[in-house]
Amino acid sequence: MRVLLVHPAFPITYWGFQHALPIIDKRATLPPLGLITVAAHLPPAAEVRLIDLAVAPLDDAALAWADVVLIGGMRIQAPSMHAIIARARAMRRRTVVGGPAATTAPDEFADADVVFVGEVEGRERELWAAVTGADPQRVPAPATRPPLADARRPRFELLDLTAYASMSVQYSRGCPFRCEFCDVIEIFGRVPRVKAPAQVIDELDALYRLGWRGTVFLVDDNFIGNRREVAALLPALAAWQAAHDRPMALYTEASVDLAGEPALMAGMVAAGFGAVFLGIETPSEAALRGIGKTQNLRRGPAEAVAILARAGLEVMSGFIVGFDSDDAGALAAQRRFLAAAPIPLAMVGLLTALPGTALWKRLAREGRLRAASGGDQYVRPNFAPVMDERALLEGYADLLAEIYAPEAYLARCLAHLALAPIPDTRVRAGGPRIAARALWQLGIAGPRRALFWRLLVAAVRRSPAFTSWAIEKAIQGEHLIRYTQEQVVPRIRAAAAELATEPARLVEPTPRDARVAAH
Ligand code: SF4
Structure with a gap:
């Protein structure tokens, strides 16, 4: 069974850094981590290829090679997802869509043969049934979300590492907070699930063996969602970095209350983190209360940013009007x-x-x-x-x-x-x-x-x-x-x-x- 994974195109975005990529001789900022994670959950019988439209075009020969085309992306990629589905179906190729866009709005992907809703871990049989055609058009998410102990190491070897400005590793999913506008907690839940330190180290080892040196984004929704667990991870990361001459520059996303956790900040810097994305959203207390983002009210945003910057964590931030x-x-x-x-x-x-x-x-x-x-x-x-x-x-x-x-x-x-x-x-x-x-x-x-x-x-x-x-x-x-x-x-x-x-x-x-x- 030949499975073609296709990562749809993004329009130009702030995070895409498309005007900066030619200067650093790269074609995309981040790899399609979701698709290479799905690839790791396919059986050995599957022959897998990956095309990331940010890196290479999808030509008819690639579609002709495939028995089934797997497409995963976010809402902003939906137009490209539909275009890929149309091309694959025109060539009578089976299409399976999944990922955040299909999970939050499965009705919008009725053009695909199968919509795979939810996370892939622990659902290898369902995934294979979707790929081979033994399943109905909609594969619903199970009632409970999988533990990340079930997560397999993403197949980084499918990537052209030279094309990306940064690599991605995921440590946790979910966030304990309840910001009204946030879809992360709808997709991944409010009980943070984490990988064991050995799983994260195994992924860094894999990237290191493939020759990657440089930036790695821990693509968590909130890296400090489970503070006890992350406190156990950080010394393991620091030891790995020290043993390998600190080859990876790490950055991640966390809630603003990280500024009230001196031990975590110090542990992150020791582990090689140099930047963190925060959802500050607004300095307006009324707006923060209105959306239930009360964790941002514990200290003023200017003070929180200064604390993090002094600790050695450059703050990147999102704001909303x-x-x-x-x-x-x-x-x-x-x-x-x-x-x-x-x-x-x-x-x-x-x-x-x-x-x-x-x-x-x-x-x-x-x-x-x-x-x-x-x-x-x-x-x-x-x-x-x-x-x-x-x-x-x-x-x-x-x-x-x-x-x-x-x-x-x-x-x-x-x-x-x-x-x-x-x-x-x-x-x-x-x-x-x-x-x-x-x-x-x-x-x-x-x-x-x-x-x-x-x-x-x-x-x-x-x-x-x-x-x-x-x-x-x-x-x-x-x-x-x-x-x-x-x-x-x-x-x-x-x-x-x-x-x-x-x-x-x-x-x-x-x-x-x-x-x-x-x-
Ligand atoms: S802190 Fe971030 S990830 Fe958590 S609920 Fe709020 S917006 Fe979502």
Whole structure:
């Protein structure tokens, strides 16, 4: 049985860093970890190939080779998923879809032969039945979520490692919190499940044997979701790094209350973590209470970010506008907070109601849903906002234009630099080749030369050990600034202008929306 795994295309996104990838000679930021994990749960009888559309095109010969095509992706990849299904079916190939998009909205993938809902661990027989055609069109998720002791090591050897800026390893799934907009807790639950330290080390060993040295993203929803377990993992990670001359630069996602855990922060730095993504969302207490994100209220976000930066963990963060309590004053507060924040990589999204979330259910009950979100945050919201919609969109565009003006980006980088301890430079990948490219493309030929040199000079003055960091920030900034100026802000302004001629129309919830809202 020949199984073709296809990772669908992404549009340009903030996290895709598409404008930065050519400078570092890569084709994608992260590998399709979900698909290579599924591959590990197929039997030896399956002959497996992988095509990641970010790395290589899907040609007809590959489809002709396959008996079955397995497609997994997120909501933002749904258009590409449907296009792949159509091509595979036109060539009479069996199609199986799974992953987050199919799990949260299986009805939307009726075009596939099989929709595999939920996680794969412990369901090898069901997966094989879906692949071979012995199962019905819908394979529902089991009543309980699998322990990650059942997780097999992803088949990293299927990847072209040279194509990716970073590798991914997953340690845990789930998060104990209950943020209203979050679909993670709907997909993976509120009881964090973790892999044993030996499983994580085994995955790092596999990457090391394949020759990977550099950045590894621990793609957890909340790395510190189970503090007792993560406290046991960190010494094992630190020992592995020390035994291998610290080859991996780690980063992850965690809840803001990490700032109140000095032992965990120190353990993470000792294990080789240099950055952490936090969901700060907003400095507005009213908004945080409204969405149930009370863990962010234990200390102010500015204090939390400073604590983490001083500990050696650069903060990347997500922010949201469009909460029910938001008004012009709340957007102004976001702008003031971000102007002073030591957070170079700040991502601001428009609140989106994702299917199955508590927010989706509430908005459905209130009759405010418009349509399922396609994952695009730069169009009108997929629900009727409380704030005047045009003012919201214009305020959102102004906010993004402001925070990704080159001066503002530089200011946030310098604010981080002022707090950060001198880094360990051994784990920065790329070295002189990437530095030379950045020097030419950004420092000599680029339109933002002043940003490049001011950042580099400030970093070297603080310590030459920050040189690689400064080059990395300049490369990342090139994408963030270009993407914001060339695509995001014009699209949001166009959406705002559209409102003048085409008032928002509420869309009746589908029967499935009504079922969800009733629960
Ligand atoms: S802390 Fe993050 S992962 Fe956890 S529920 Fe909130 S948004 Fe979701």
